[in-house]
Amino acid sequence: MTERKARADAARNREAVLAAADELFASGGGPRGVSMEQVAAAAGVGKGTLFRRFGDRNGLIRAVFSARSEAVRAAVESGPPPLGPGAAGRERVPAILDALLAFKLDNRHLSLALEEAGAGSPYEVEHYGWWHGVMRDALRDTAVPDAGFAAHALLAAVRADLVEHLASAEEMPGREMRERLAAYAAKVVG
Amino acid sequence: MTERKARADAARNREAVLAAADELFASGGGPRGVSMEQVAAAAGVGKGTLFRRFGDRNGLIRAVFSARSEAVRAAVESGPPPLGPGAAGRERVPAILDALLAFKLDNRHLSLALEEAGAGSPYEVEHYGWWHGVMRDALRDTAVPDAGFAAHALLAAVRADLVEHLASAEEMPGREMRERLAAYAAKVVG
DNA sequence: AACGATACGGACTGCTGGTCCGCTTTGTAA
DNA sequence: TTACAAAGCGGACCAGCAGTCCGTATCGTT
Structure with a gap:
C-alpha cells in the first residue's frame, strides 16, 4: 500500500515500537498512563521516530x-x-x-x-x-x-x-x- | 446536602460558570476544544474559582x-x-x-x-x-x-x-x- | 568510494489541567 | 458603623503531554 521501500533500520524500529507499546499498554494501569515518550524510551528510539512512523498517538494504538x-x-x-x-x-x-x-x-x-x-x-x-x-x-x-x-x-x-x-x-x-x-x-x- | 450556607457571590459565580460552560460546550466544535481557562474567562471568573467549585473538568461537565x-x-x-x-x-x-x-x-x-x-x-x-x-x-x-x-x-x-x-x-x-x-x-x- | 535519499533523536514549543496562596468580599455581631 | 474572622477569589505558577523541527547519522545504490 503506502509501503514502497522500507529501509532496514526503519523496519526494525517499527517492530521495536510495536512490541514495546504492546507490552507497556498491557502492563500496569492500561494505556491511559502511558505517554508517547515512555513508549519511545522503552523501544529505544527517539520521539521523533515514533511520531513519524505512526502519525500520532491514535495511529500507534491503531497499529498495535x-x-x-x-x-x-x-x-x-x-x-x-x-x-x-x-x-x-x-x-x-x-x-x-x-x-x-x-x-x-x-x-x-x-x-x-x-x-x-x-x-x-x-x-x-x-x-x-x-x-x-x-x-x-x-x-x-x-x-x-x-x-x-x-x-x-x-x-x-x-x-x-x-x-x-x-x-x-x-x-x-x-x-x-x-x-x-x-x-x-x-x-x-x- | 453538601450545601450548608452559600455566600451570595459564590452562588452567583456558580450560575455564571454553568451558563458559560453550557453555551461554550454547545457552540462550535463540541466540548472537546473547550479548555477550562476558556470557560473561566467566559464566565468572568478566575480559574481557581472554577476548580474549587467543580473539582475538575469532569465535575463541571457533570454539573452542566x-x-x-x-x-x-x-x-x-x-x-x-x-x-x-x-x-x-x-x-x-x-x-x-x-x-x-x-x-x-x-x-x-x-x-x-x-x-x-x-x-x-x-x-x-x-x-x-x-x-x-x-x-x-x-x-x-x-x-x-x-x-x-x-x-x-x-x-x-x-x-x-x-x-x-x-x-x-x-x-x-x-x-x-x-x-x-x-x-x-x-x-x-x- | 562517494553521494543523494531516507531516517534518526531529542531539544523545543505550545497548551492543558490542576495547585497555591496573598488579597478581597461577605456577613455577622457588637 | 465598625470590626473581624470566615469564605471566597483570581491568576501566576507548575508539571506533564502531544506533536514539531532540523542538524546529524545511516543506508543502499551507482
Whole structure:
C-alpha cells in the first residue's frame, strides 16, 4: 500500500515500537498512563521516530491493535462456520459477537485504548466499519428488520468500556458474560 | 446536602460558570476544544474559582449535564405512563429509550462530553447507574431473560457517540433514528 | 568510494489541567 | 458603623503531554 521501500533500520524500529507499546499498554494501569515518550524510551528510539512512523498517538494504538486482532478478523472473514461465512445468520450472529467479546476480554486494555480514541469516536476507526459490515450481512439472513441498525446496536453491547465495567465493577466472570451475551443475541435474532 | 450556607457571590459565580460552560460546550466544535481557562474567562471568573467549585473538568461537565437532564429524569421517575411508572414493561422500555435518545439528540455535544468522561468510563458516572436501574426494572416486566444484561445492551444502543455517528457520518435524521430504535426495542421486548 | 535519499533523536514549543496562596468580599455581631 | 474572622477569589505558577523541527547519522545504490 503506502509501503514502497522500507529501509532496514526503519523496519526494525517499527517492530521495536510495536512490541514495546504492546507490552507497556498491557502492563500496569492500561494505556491511559502511558505517554508517547515512555513508549519511545522503552523501544529505544527517539520521539521523533515514533511520531513519524505512526502519525500520532491514535495511529500507534491503531497499529498495535491491528496486529493483535488480525487473527479474529481472519477467523471471521474466512474461517470455518459458524464464525466464518457459510453459517445461517441465526447462528453466525451470536458466534461473531462471542468471538468479539472473547477478544475484548483478552485484550481489555488495548481495546479500551482504541475506543477511547482520544481524538475521534470509535466509529470513525476503519475496523469498526468492517465489523459493522460483517454483522449487518449476517443479520440480513435473519428475521431482524433493519439489519444496519441492529448491527450497530448489537456491536454496542460489546463496547470495551461496558465489558470493562461488567468485568470490574460488577465482577462478572468472562464465561458468564459470554453466556449472557449469547442469550441476548439469541433473543434478538430469534 | 453538601450545601450548608452559600455566600451570595459564590452562588452567583456558580450560575455564571454553568451558563458559560453550557453555551461554550454547545457552540462550535463540541466540548472537546473547550479548555477550562476558556470557560473561566467566559464566565468572568478566575480559574481557581472554577476548580474549587467543580473539582475538575469532569465535575463541571457533570454539573452542566445534571442541570440539563433534570427534566427527562423527572419525566421517567414520576411522569405519566408510558414514560413514567405504571405502564407495562413492553411499552415502557421503548418509551424510556426513545426519551433518552431524544434527549441525546437535543444535547449531542453535552452528552458526548459526559461519555467521553476523560477520566473514567461513562459507567462510573452515577447517572448511568440510575438509568440502568430504571431500565432493568422495566425489563423485568417483560419476557426478556436477564433484565440486567439486557438493560446494559439496550442503553448501549443509545450511546452518545453512536448517536453522533448515525447523525453525522450516516446522515440519519433524528426522526428516523427514533423509529429504528423503537423497532429494535420492540423486537427485543416482544 | 562517494553521494543523494531516507531516517534518526531529542531539544523545543505550545497548551492543558490542576495547585497555591496573598488579597478581597461577605456577613455577622457588637 | 465598625470590626473581624470566615469564605471566597483570581491568576501566576507548575508539571506533564502531544506533536514539531532540523542538524546529524545511516543506508543502499551507482
